[in-house]
Every structure is written in C-alpha cells, then in structure tokens.
Amino acid sequence: MKALVLGLDCAAPALLFDRYADDLPVLSALRRRGAWGAMQSCDPPITVPAWTVMASSQDPGRLGIYGFRHRKPSTYTEGYTVSSTSITVPRIWDYLGQRGKNVIVVGVPPSYPPRPVRGCLVSCFMTPDGRPWTYPASLGEELRGLVGRYKADVLFRKDDRDRVLAETVDMTEQHFAILKQLLKTKPWDLAWFVEIGLDRIHHAFWKFFDPTHPGYVPGNKYERVGLEYYRLLDSRIGEILSLLNDQTAVLVISDHGAKAMRGAFCVNQWLAREGHLAFHEEPSTPIPLEQAPIDWSRTRAWGWGGYYARIFLNVRGREPSGVIASEDYERERDRLAASLAAVCDPSGRVMDTRVFKPERLYPVRRGDPPDLLVYFDDLSWRSAGTVGHPDMYLSENDTGPDDAVHDYDGIFILHDPRRASGGHGRLDILDVAPTVLTLMDEPVPPAMQGRPSEVVG
Amino acid sequence: MNQPDGQGYITVSLPRPLVERIEARIRGTGFASPAAYVEYVLGEVLSDDPNPGDGFSPEDEEALKEKLRALGYLG
Numbered sequence: 001m002k003a004l005v006l007g008l009d010c011a012a013p014a015l016l017f018d019r020y021a022d023d024l025p026v027l028s029a030l031r032r033r034g035a036w037g038a039m040q041s042c043d044p045p046i047t048v049p050a051w052t053v054m055a056s057s058q059d060p061g062r063l064g065i066y067g068f069r070h071r072k073p074s075t076y077t078e079g080y081t082v083s084s085t086s087i088t089v090p091r092i093w094d095y096l097g098q099r100g101k102n103v104i105v106v107g108v109p110p111s112y113p114p115r116p117v118r119g120c121l122v123s124c125f126m127t128p129d130g131r132p133w134t135y136p137a138s139l140g141e142e143l144r145g146l147v148g149r150y151k152a153d154v155l156f157r158k159d160d161r162d163r164v165l166a167e168t169v170d171m172t173e174q175h176f177a178i179l180k181q182l183l184k185t186k187p188w189d190l191a192w193f194v195e196i197g198l199d200r201i202h203h204a205f206w207k208f209f210d211p212t213h214p215g216y217v218p219g220n221k222y223e224r225v226g227l228e229y230y231r232l233l234d235s236r237i238g239e240i241l242s243l244l245n246d247q248t249a250v251l252v253i254s255d256h257g258a259k260a261m262r263g264a265f266c267v268n269q270w271l272a273r274e275g276h277l278a279f280h281e282e283p284s285t286p287i288p289l290e291q292a293p294i295d296w297s298r299t300r301a302w303g304w305g306g307y308y309a310r311i312f313l314n315v316r317g318r319e320p321s322g323v324i325a326s327e328d329y330e331r332e333r334d335r336l337a338a339s340l341a342a343v344c345d346p347s348g349r350v351m352d353t354r355v356f357k358p359e360r361l362y363p364v365r366r367g368d369p370p371d372l373l374v375y376f377d378d379l380s381w382r383s384a385g386t387v388g389h390p391d392m393y394l395s396e397n398d399t400g401p402d403d404a405v406h407d408y409d410g411i412f413i414l415h416d417p418r419r420a421s422g423g424h425g426r427l428d429i430l431d432v433a434p435t436v437l438t439l440m441d442e443p444v445p446p447a448m449q450g451r452p453s454e455v456v457g
Numbered sequence: 458m459n460q461p462d463g464q465g466y467i468t469v470s471l472p473r474p475l476v477e478r479i480e481a482r483i484r485g486t487g488f489a490s491p492a493a494y495v496e497y498v499l500g501e502v503l504s505d506d507p508n509p510g511d512g513f514s515p516e517d518e519e520a521l522k523e524k525l526r527a528l529g530y531l532g
Binding site for chain 2: 046047062069082083084085086088089090097098110112126127129131153155156200203273304305306307310312353366374382385443445446447
C-alpha cells in the first residue's frame with residue numbers, strides 16, 4: 001500500500017469540519033469514506049516542532065526543538081533559526097528510504113537546506129529566495145521549466161492585504177502543480193506534502209471572516225476569503241486524488257489549529273513591572289528586547305515572544321551575568337510560575353493561562369529548553385517580547401498583522417481504501433508516523449514514541 | 458554498517474567486535490540491524506548539540522528573522 005499525506009498547515013476543525021464543510025465536496029466526501037477528527041498537536045503547537053514531531057514520532061524534548069528559533073548557548077538574546085540541519089533523528093521518509101521505498105517530500109518544515117532522500121524533495125517555506133530548493137539539485141531546474149521561480153512563502157504586509165491574498169493563491173497553485181507533476185512522473189511509495197498558504201490566510205485574514213473575533217466587521221471586503229481559500233484547497237486536493245489508484249491510503253492533516261487572537265501581552269514589560277527584569281534606562285519607544293538596555297546584573301528572568309512565551313531565568317553559572325543561585329532556582333521558578341498564572345487581561349479578569357515546566361511535558365529535554373513555557377489565556381493572547389510600549393496589552397501583534405493565534409487541535413481525515421469507513425476519532429501527533437507506516441504494511445521503528453492509531457483499526 | 462539502498466545514507470566502517478556487541482545488545486529489541494541502532498544512538502547524542510551548525514547564511518538568517526517576526530513567531 002502506498003500513502004499520500006496532504007498537510008494543510010494550521011487547518012482548523014471548526015472551519016473544515018463545520019462552518020465550511022458543505023462547501024468542501026472533496027474533503028467532506030473523503031471524510032464520509034474514512035476516519036476523521038481532531039489531530040492533537042504537541043506542546044508547543046508551533047509549526048516547526050509540530051511537523052517534525054509528526055514525521056519522526058519524537059516529542060519536542062527528544063528533538064531538542066521548542067520553536068522556530070533557539071538561544072545560542074551562554075547568551076541572553078542571540079539565537080539561531082532551526083533548519084533541516086537541526087534535525088538529527090530520522091523522519092519517516094528516512095526510514096522508508098532505508099527500506100528501499102521511494103519518497104516524494106514537498107514543503108515539510110524544516111526542509112531547508114534540502115537533504116538527500118531516496119526519491120525527491122522540495123524544501124519548505126523557510127527556503128531563502130534564490131537558494132537551492134530541491135534534492136536532487138537537478139530537480140529544481142526541471143520544475144522551474146514547468147512552474148517558474150519557486151515561491152516558498154509570501155511576505156506579510158499589513159498595509160497591502162490584497163497583495164498578500166493574491167500572492168498566497170499564486171503560491172498555493174504553484175505548490176499543487178509541483179506535487180501533481182512529481183506524483184505523475186516520479187516513482188513513489190510515500191508522498192508527504194505541506195501547504196503553508198492556509199496558515200498565512202489565517203494569520204492575515206482571520207478577523208475578517210470570524211464573527212467571534214473582536215475586530216470583525218460584518219460585510220467587510222475580505223469576508224469570504226477564508227471560505228474561498230478552503231474551496232481552492234478542496235478543489236486542488238480533488239485533482240490530486242484523481243491521480244491515485246485504489247492502492248493508496250490518503251491522510252489529510254494539519255499540524256495545529258487556529259483561533260481568534262484576543263491581543264498580545266508584553267511579557268517583558270510585565271516582568272519589569274514585577275521586578276524580575278531591570279533596565280539601565282527604560283525604553284520609551286517599542287524596540288526588540290535584544291536592542292533594549294537591560295541591566296542583566298539586576299535581571300532575574302526574561303522572555304521570548306511568539307504564539308507562546310518562553311521564560312528564561314538568569315541563573316548563576318549558566319547565564320553570562322547570572323544572578324539566581326542554583327539552590328534558589330526551584331523556589332524562584334515556582335514563584336514566577338504562580339505569578340504568571342495569575343496575570344489578568346485588561347478587563348481585570350484572570351486569564352486562563354497555562355504555565356509548564358519543561359520536565360512536566362518532556363521526559364527527555366535536549367538542546368536549550370526554556371525554564372517555563374507559558375500559554376497566555378490558553379493561547380488566545382500572544383506573547384510580545386518587545387519593550388517600550390505605553391501599555392502591557394496590545395490589541396494586535398506588535399510586529400505585524402495577526403488576527404489568529406494557534407490552537408492545540410488540528411484536523412485529520414484518513415482514507416484507507418481497504419476499509420469502507422472509519423468514523424470519528426482523535427489522533428495524537430506522535431501516532432501519525434507509526435499509523436502511516438502501518439497503513440503501508442511497514443514495521444514501526446522502536447525509536448518512535450507513538451503507536452499505530454486505533455482509527456486505522 | 459552498509460546501507461547502500463537509501464540515497465540519503467553513506468557507508469561507515471565499524472570494528473567487528475563493536476558490531477558484535479551491538480548485535481548482542483539489540484537482540485529481541487526491535488532494532489532491525491546494528492546500523493539502525495547506531496543511527497538511533499548518534500541521533501540522540503547529536504540532538505543535544507547546542508550549536509547545530511550552519512543551516513542559514515548570516516544574511517539569510519537576518520531576512521528569515523524579519524519574516525518570522527512579521528508572521529508573529531518571534532517578538
């Protein structure tokens with residue numbers, strides 16, 4: 001049995017299974033013929049760790065990957081961006097290649113720089129413009145003749161949403177054209193494709209199509225953008241499915257979901273107000289933390305922003321100007337965790353904030369885990385790391401347009417041609433790779449943490 | 458440790474006594490071969506490397522940082 005995985009980055013159950021379901025004939029029909037439900041993402045539910053967890057069946061702690069960027073050792077704010085070279089464990093296509101199976105990998109983050117597989121690979125949205133984007137390199141020339149210059153991603157422009165929309169649609173059409181071409185012309189046993197465009201549509205347009213978003217205005221010009229983009233995906237997926245024989249299992253899946261963003265919480269300004277972070281001179285205009293005049297010798301904790309907050313303690317012997325003695329570490333961390341859990345929103349309501357110690361989430365912690373992971377108001381409030389704002393609460397993202405935040409539950413639809421239907425169920429992200437291997441009648445390597453899901457029976 | 462069938466793999470030589478010890482260790486564990494076990498162990502070791510090398514050039518890294526910032530992933 002062959003397997004085709006169609007990844008829709010950020011696809012949300014509430015839209016795909018409910019609000020838009022009647023307008024998505026292909027996906028809804030696939031759902032009736034297969035198993036479907038929520039795909040439970042990892043902690044944190046962030047693109048780069050999530051797709052890697054899914055394809056390797058190793059949790060973020062084992063991977064040592066906690067987000068897009070990681071701190072350089074012995075620094076406060078210097079970091080590096082996770083790339084394909086950061087992944088040291090085999091992903092499902094590596095296992096299959098070793099067993100003589102051919103694979104097609106398109107757009108699965110992180111896959112830049114392109115690394116060898118047994119088959120072909122097109123790198124992901126993190127590919128810098130003009131850099132090598134395929135394995136083998138000759139594939140890039142072959143595809144360029146067909147689809148032109150590779151559109152790895154779109155750029156966000158707060159002031160030109162029309163252009164963001166047009167570029168996202170163009171990019172998505174190109175990615176499906178690439179997949180179609182590879183499926184038709186290359187030998188394959190597993191094909192794994194990820195389209196990033198849906199994530200971009202959610203982040204740029206959510207408030208225009210979600211009536212529950214605080215910024216929603218009925219009748220706005222982008223009201224149908226969400227529906228029309230989901231319909232585009234549905235239609236292109238239909239074309240892809242028409243290329244398959246009855247010996248191919250299909251899994252449509254997302255890495256996390258999405259929901260309305262309530263605002264951004266300035267975590268470092270809060271830490272400063274609470275006496276955990278000190279400036280030589282308080283910034284009067286918004287600047288990134290790395291540009292702020294921080295007095296590290298009087299700072300006990302600082303945070304990195306994003307869809308969740310990473311909190312680091314300034315520990316003596318670990319950080320360059322560490323102030324917290326190792327014997328005080330747990331007490332400090334507990335106290336800070338309790339304060340973070342009690343943060344209020346602008347109305348004075350205590351947010352539903354979740355604070356995690358990494359050892360509670362991950363049995364093994366490699367690389368540089370933060371001292372605390374924080375989901376403000378159950379992820380509805382984004383964390384802003386910038387400082388110098390007049391207020392701790394920002395009504396929109398401090399660094400650009402952002403209408404949506406991430407949610408834990410993504411989606412899955414699994415069709416196995418050997419089974420008439422599967423019904424409704426939940427799929428854990430760690431179980432995805434073992435499930436796909438089982439569908440392909442391949443053994444599950446012992447290093448994988450998950451197991452074949454019961455949804456495949 | 459000969460794995461010529463996957464194009465993403467190269468051959469590494471190990472001393473025979475080491476391979477024999479690995480064979481004894483993986484018996485009944487589900488690891489299909491000494492190669493699979495060595496790959497697993499080295500992957501574990503390298504995941505702990507705090508400085509995984511040069512995925513991006515400094516200029517590409519800066520451009521990517523700005524892009525990720527605009528998308529809300531950094532802040």
